[in-house]
Amino acid sequence: MARFLTLINFVLETIPIYNMFTTMIPKEVLNEIKRIQRRFLWRHGLEEGKIHYVSWNTICQPKQCGGLGIRGLHLMNVACFLKAGWRMKENTNELWKQVIRGKYGRNAD
Template identity: 35%
Template sequence: MLFADDSIVFCRAIREECDRVLKVLKDYEGDSGQKLNKEKTSLYFSKNTSREIKEYVKEKFGAKVVQHPEKYLGLPPLVGRGKRKAFNRIKDQVGRKIACWKGKFLSHAGKEILIKAVAQATPTYTMSCFKLPNTLCKELNSLMGNFWWSQKDKERKMAWISWERLCTPKAEGGMGFRDLKAFNLALLAKQWWRMQQNPDSLVHRVLKEKYFPNSVASEAELGSRPSYAWRSIWASKKVVDRGSR
């Protein structure tokens, strides 16, 4: 997988493939004049890889071994059972931004712009690929709600209107903030709709081969042991079904 200056190389954990990958990289270095940066290179092994093979590959590459793959294009490459841990960086990003704003004297109009244009926009890219845990959405809403009501540090201030009411349109008495859970489903529903409308796309062909080889996307089932990406997109199926004809 190649994107800009980030690359992920997949191979079987055997000596022959390790040697072959090294040869390809050395040939590339010789032909291009570029050199592999081993300080920015990391190795990740599946759980069933023997210790002997791990030591062999590590010695050959001279790179560090990581327990969890690093981010790729800003997203976690693997999402296991610890979904909160995989997406906690979003809460950290939003929390840091809000912490910087709290010390400033801002009008309600200024707070509204920062919440809508920055805080609620931060997780948009991730939400278009994965369904965030409901607890994380609630915590993000709480961070933004506390900022809206001018709470600082651990102090408590009265929230005169619920966050759900603030998420309603201004014409209905709210502020038009996004309900992150609903917005997350809307972004995933857009992906599901695109997949249905573009059956020749790579993502449709890959998912069809794995999850619904003998049917169409609209009839697809979740299946057994699905990836979190498929589970997330499939969660929006009901939203599309209710809105399509």
């Protein structure tokens, strides 16, 4: 199971990260990604579903709390979006901020 968990954490969670910094991804899309993660972890491919003795919410908890450390995609999307907003608010003169302000006509904070 550890190899499936590694693939979930390093592939299925990281693919939408870039988009999460720029847009709020619809919940339907995030639910579909979560469904793919669940099927991948529980079914191990094309096998028929089996009985799950641990809930998905327990698996998504941090490792120190008894879970497997799979992050919730909706909360990760909100955190990425807020981080981009925070970086936009900081008083640095980065190129990407100049492009955004030039495109949308906002010169002030």
